[in-house]
Amino acid sequence: MKNQLHKIIFGAGFMVAALVSSAAAQEETRVPAASGEMRPQSDRSIDYRPDILQQLGLTQEQVQRIRRSNMEKRPMMMAAQAKVRDAIAALDEALYADIVDEQIVKDRLRESQLAQAEVIKIRFMNELAIRRILTPEQLIRFRELRQQFAEKRENFQTRQKDILEKRQMKRQTPPNQAQTREKP
Numbered sequence: 001m002k003n004q005l006h007k008i009i010f011g012a013g014f015m016v017a018a019l020v021s022s023a024a025a026q027e028e029t030r031v032p033a034a035s036g037e038m039r040p041q042s043d044r045s046i047d048y049r050p051d052i053l054q055q056l057g058l059t060q061e062q063v064q065r066i067r068r069s070n071m072e073k074r075p076m077m078m079a080a081q082a083k084v085r086d087a088i089a090a091l092d093e094a095l096y097a098d099i100v101d102e103q104i105v106k107d108r109l110r111e112s113q114l115a116q117a118e119v120i121k122i123r124f125m126n127e128l129a130i131r132r133i134l135t136p137e138q139l140i141r142f143r144e145l146r147q148q149f150a151e152k153r154e155n156f157q158t159r160q161k162d163i164l165e166k167r168q169m170k171r172q173t174p175p176n177q178a179q180t181r182e183k184p
Contacts, residue, residue, distance in 0.1 A: 052145060056138045069129045073122060080118045087112035 053063065091108035094101070134142060 052142075055145060056134070056141055058138070062133050065133050066130055069126060069133075073126045073129075077119070077122050077126075080115065080122055084112065084115040084119055087115040 058066075087108065091105070091112050094105045094108045097104075131139065131142075
């Protein structure tokens with residue numbers, strides 16, 4: 001259940017981030033409907049996400065509203081993320097101090113949990129603001145895109161897990177057994 005919640009939070013956060021980054025790059029009056037093209041993000045890296053704004057067919061007014069919402073929430077998100085980093089650093093310091101005080105560790109743990117909860121709250125409030133901007137048709141399409149993303153992410157994670165397991169099996173197999181299997 002907890003793992004599923006993490007997947008949902010991660011997926012939702014990623015979709016909001018994709019929507020935010022796409023909104024920032026948008027300049028046309030009306031975005032053409034679903035082409036699914038991939039576009040370079042910068043000279044050094046390529047963004048393999050489909051252009052979400054293009055697939056949703058957002059109007060320029062919708063793009064502007066999303067931009068304003070993101071600009072308003074960005075300072076809060078940056079501050080909340082900094083607070084998470086600080087809280088985790090303080091927890092780490094308390095855990096690995098020369099003399100461990102369990103009460104201090106518990107306090108730092110609670111502080112880090114509260115900081116993470118604030119990040120989640122801001123992220124979902126931003127997603128709610130974006131959801132209010134979408135038309136019913138765009139919302140349906142957005143849900144489809146989220147589902148596709150979740151499936152792709154799950155397939156990727158499964159492949160990564162398989163690769164790790166194969167590597168571990170190779171490391172655990174003694175060299176003599178590997179040669180014996182190959183010769184018959």
